[in-house]
Amino acid sequence: MATVDKKARLRRRHLRIRKSVTGTPERPRLSVHRSNRHILASLVDDTTGRTLLCETTTADDFASPQKETKTDMAGRLGLLVAQKAKELGIDNVVFDRGGHPYHGRVRALAEKAREAGLRF
Numbered sequence: 001m002a003t004v005d006k007k008a009r010l011r012r013r014h015l016r017i018r019k020s021v022t023g024t025p026e027r028p029r030l031s032v033h034r035s036n037r038h039i040l041a042s043l044v045d046d047t048t049g050r051t052l053l054c055e056t057t058t059a060d061d062f063a064s065p066q067k068e069t070k071t072d073m074a075g076r077l078g079l080l081v082a083q084k085a086k087e088l089g090i091d092n093v094v095f096d097r098g099g100h101p102y103h104g105r106v107r108a109l110a111e112k113a114r115e116a117g118l119r120f
């Protein structure tokens with residue numbers, strides 16, 4: 001029996017999701033990429049191949065004076081993405097969890113983005 005490493009399994013799940021999830025100019029794809037330390041969220045229009053908005057926890061303006069957990073950081077990123085999407089006139093998005101399970105940091109980002117007014 002062949003063993004498949006974690007990255008290959010993640011990639012396979014991501015490709016399976018991407019078959020049915022595509023972003024349009026009216027309803028872009030909210031794509032989430034998660035690493036061990038940081039998380040990245042971007043709004044993508046797949047019809048033109050343009051990234052409309054990209055925010056990450058590594059940005060200088062994202063720094064927080066107090067220590068917080070990675071889940072709290074992801075939630076704060078969800079709020080930030082939703083606010084900037086509203087400024088661009090985007091209310092509806094399609095959520096792409098990037099092959100990651102919908103819990104923990106991915107879920108925190110999605111729920112905070114919903115609380116801030118984005119509709120999935």
